[in-house]
Amino acid sequence: MGDTPLDVLFSDLGKALWETALMSGISLGLSLVAGLPLGFLLFLTRRGMLLENRALNLLGGFAINLVRSLPFVILLILVLPLAKLVTGHTTGPVAASVPLVIACIAFYARLVEVSLSEVNTGVVEAARALGATHWLIVREVLFPEALPGLIRGFTVTAISLIGYSAMAGVVGGGGIGFLAINYGYYRYETGVLIVTVALLIALVQAVQMLGDRFAHRHDRRGR
Amino acid sequence: MLELKNIQVRFATGSHAVHAVRDVSLRVAKGEIFGIVGTSGAGKSTLLRTINLLERPSSGEIRIEGREITGLDAEALRAVRLRTGMVFQHFNLAHSRTVEDNIALPLRAAGVSEDRIRERVTQLLELVELADKRRVYPGQLSGGQKQRVGIARALANEPPLLLCDEPTSALDLETTESILDLLAGINARLGVTIVIISHEMAVIKRICHRVAVMQDGEVVEERTAYDLFATPRHALTRELIEKSLNLTLPPRLLAQSKGTLIRLVYLGETAEEPILASTARLYSVHINILHGRIEYIGDRPIGILIVALEGEPERIEDALRHLEIQVAKLEVLRHG
Numbered sequence: 001m002g003d004t005p006l007d008v009l010f011s012d013l014g015k016a017l018w019e020t021a022l023m024s025g026i027s028l029g030l031s032l033v034a035g036l037p038l039g040f041l042l043f044l045t046r047r048g049m050l051l052e053n054r055a056l057n058l059l060g061g062f063a064i065n066l067v068r069s070l071p072f073v074i075l076l077i078l079v080l081p082l083a084k085l086v087t088g089h090t091t092g093p094v095a096a097s098v099p100l101v102i103a104c105i106a107f108y109a110r111l112v113e114v115s116l117s118e119v120n121t122g123v124v125e126a127a128r129a130l131g132a133t134h135w136l137i138v139r140e141v142l143f144p145e146a147l148p149g150l151i152r153g154f155t156v157t158a159i160s161l162i163g164y165s166a167m168a169g170v171v172g173g174g175g176i177g178f179l180a181i182n183y184g185y186y187r188y189e190t191g192v193l194i195v196t197v198a199l200l201i202a203l204v205q206a207v208q209m210l211g212d213r214f215a216h217r218h219d220r221r222g223r
Numbered sequence: 224m225l226e227l228k229n230i231q232v233r234f235a236t237g238s239h240a241v242h243a244v245r246d247v248s249l250r251v252a253k254g255e256i257f258g259i260v261g262t263s264g265a266g267k268s269t270l271l272r273t274i275n276l277l278e279r280p281s282s283g284e285i286r287i288e289g290r291e292i293t294g295l296d297a298e299a300l301r302a303v304r305l306r307t308g309m310v311f312q313h314f315n316l317a318h319s320r321t322v323e324d325n326i327a328l329p330l331r332a333a334g335v336s337e338d339r340i341r342e343r344v345t346q347l348l349e350l351v352e353l354a355d356k357r358r359v360y361p362g363q364l365s366g367g368q369k370q371r372v373g374i375a376r377a378l379a380n381e382p383p384l385l386l387c388d389e390p391t392s393a394l395d396l397e398t399t400e401s402i403l404d405l406l407a408g409i410n411a412r413l414g415v416t417i418v419i420i421s422h423e424m425a426v427i428k429r430i431c432h433r434v435a436v437m438q439d440g441e442v443v444e445e446r447t448a449y450d451l452f453a454t455p456r457h458a459l460t461r462e463l464i465e466k467s468l469n470l471t472l473p474p475r476l477l478a479q480s481k482g483t484l485i486r487l488v489y490l491g492e493t494a495e496e497p498i499l500a501s502t503a504r505l506y507s508v509h510i511n512i513l514h515g516r517i518e519y520i521g522d523r524p525i526g527i528l529i530v531a532l533e534g535e536p537e538r539i540e541d542a543l544r545h546l547e548i549q550v551a552k553l554e555v556l557r558h559g
Contacts, residue, residue, distance in 0.1 A: 125315065126316075129304060131303075131329060132328060220360045
């Protein structure tokens with residue numbers, strides 16, 4: 001057919017953007033819903049913490065390390081059967097979201113744990129000493145104190161996700177990254193490659209800026 | 224009010240065990256300000272933290288208002304903690320929450336209604352003189368103001384007992400005094416029993432009624448603040464008091480002074496009587512005052528003087544004997 005770069009962009013860019021948005025939305029949404037509590041659980045079951053539980057802590061840590069030690073492309077292929085089971089498909093953005101969700105939850109949970117461990121332990125101790133329940137300590141101390149870090153971690157997760165989602169092209173996940181690889185790389189459409197890469201750069205910049213601004217607004221240290 | 228019985232705390236840190244508190248028994252009466260003093264690493268902080276079980280003692284009993292607490296379950300212990308305030312050296316305020324929310328934390332823990340919380344926070348802010356800082360974040364406050372917020376938070380549920388862990392050690396001298404006055408005022412007006420630990424004798428001197436001195440996990444001396452300063456018994460107590468009173472003679476004065484050099488400590492009413500003048504007259508000796516000060520513990524004076532006596536050796540002997548009867552303590556620093 002002899003598509004010009006412009007034709008490709010007109011016909012596929014809208015779809016690719018939608019697919020990227022869909023994959024990111026599902027993955028980020030679920031990593032917030034599952035990764036955040038998992039990160040709290042990892043932190044709270046640490047030694048000397050409110051819910052100290054060595055077995056649970058080791059198990060959670062191991063599961064996260066397991067996911068994080070696999071190259072994403074391998075994870076993508078390994079969970080194909082699971083994706084089929086959950087979504088009924090093995091291709092398309094929804095099916096590709098399954099490995100993305102797993103990777104993002106593991107990634108974000110670890111970042112949540114790190115943010116929480118940076119909260120001044122004295123404040124938690126003060127709350128304990130004054131009779132606060134565990135739930136109150138989480139709600140009134142740990143969460144607000146760690147919030148800037150939680151937002152920054154979420155930003156990092158979102159940006160990694162944009163990179164991962166490009167690989168989802170391998171299983172026909174689609175998205176901007178897929179467009180870049182398929183047209184720009186395999187078909188030598190340099191124009192498409194440049195536009196898509198520029199788009200990815202702009203997207204990452206925007207996410208980072210938004211995240212920084214939001215985190216800064218919630219940061220009360222020294223102000 | 225508070226009774227600690229045979230408290231032992233041992234830590235297992237890696238390969239070696241640390242015996243932080245060794246068989247400490249103390250009683251603190253209702254309405255008292257009880258000080259625990261000692262050098263760093265003496266176990267004071269660990270001991271204080273056993274009182275609300277932030278640190279579990281390896282053995283021993285803790286009674287608050289007659290009730291043994293080491294055997295309580297989590298929920299009952301939480302109820303005890305709601306009625307035990309605690310103030311920290313580094314304030315330990317949540318920086319992401321306003322002053323109001325920080326103070327409200329123990330009230331929320333106690334399930335107090337939001338309407339009542341607003342009222343109570345207003346009262347507490349007035350008590351610590353920070354009424355205008357309600358919606359400010361701790362990062363915008365000075366150290367002294369942060370500690371005032373810490374104190375307001377600790378008193379939120381009107382606890383009969385307040386634990387203070389080095390509450391002034393992160394503050395400058397002037398702020399220290401205003402915080403100590405605030406604590407003393409709270410004790411006097413609200414009748415709150417206070418246990419305060421510090422490594423500074425100045426803190427003890429200013430507000431404590433009774434004091435325990437700790438060394439290597441043990442209480443080596445426990446007396447009223449006045450007696451402790453007047454007639455310290457243990458070597459560590461003497462050293463701490465010496466440092467705090469800062470009664471060392473400049474070397475130049477020491478070299479130039481003649482005669483027998485003595486140090487006198489006199490207490491209570493005798494501190495105001497002209498002992499020296501009468502002694503000089505009675506025994507015909509010259510008495511030269513080199514250094515001295517009067518300290519007030521509570522409102523009772525302790526006088527400390529360094530004087531040089533000159534005259535006939537026998538006369539000096541007699542004068543010393545006479546003085547020794549009149550004063551609480553006489554120490555010969557150098558014979559003439």
